[in-house]
Amino acid sequence: MNSLVTRGGLFDEFFKDIAPGFYVRPLHGDGVPAPSQIKVDVKETDGGYTVQAEVPGVPKEDIHVSIEGNVVSLRAEVRQHDQKTEGEKVLRSERYFGSVARSFQLPVDVDAAQAKAKYDNGVLTLTLPKKLGGSAQRLNIE
Template sequence: MSSLLRWDPVREFEEFGRRMAPWFGRRGKETMREGEGAVTIFDWSPSVDVAEEEKDYLVTAELPEVKKEDMKVTVENGVLTISGERKKEREEKEGVRYHRIERCYGSFLRSFTLPEDADPASVKATMKEGVLKVRIGKRPGTPPKAVPIGTE
């Protein structure tokens, strides 16, 4: 008599994801449960908007549940970097059993090359209600010069 194994298509996709993660620079951090239905938590990347205004540039990042002391904003060699970590609550509540965890936890890092007219010395960052706003002032520059086109 042969034994039958129950096929779980979701498990096949999870295994495929685990095998492909290193190729995309992502690695599993921890597993919530062992065995069937295990969930691996990966590093994540916050959503970011980049806008240009008349006098400055504005980078807005969604960072819910990230504390100000768990993140860092740096400017080096013309690159703005936002990095940090969203920490998972470690408190185990009695009688609570998770069936799905979709929020991401772990470290993050986003880097942006600054435009030539950005002034790295003017960078200011503020955090309010889980939204980080980074303002980068523009250097006063010379206005564009019209170049006359001659004939040969």
């Protein structure tokens, strides 16, 4: 059975209490994802893995990928550029400043020397070939 997840939190309740007429909801009705989350899709083929990670608004120079055996680690520095205009009053800011990171373990070691990374339109795509020689080999019985 799935439990229902409530959207919103203490910060949202604070705004409802302080200025109920000026409460600003997120555009799509969802809460802001936790800044520590990098959402990933991992797909496996016979030769390796393809990882797609969402890191929108981050320059590729601020994204760091490391591979150690079968552990892949992603880290990104998120920078918020606020522009203040005279006479403007910020009611709510949901943008995040800081670093986000994510590590995960794959079933087989990755050949780090052959791995490739591409960043396009907020999506980091990693092509991670499996390390050869790590698979089981059948022995002939004499």
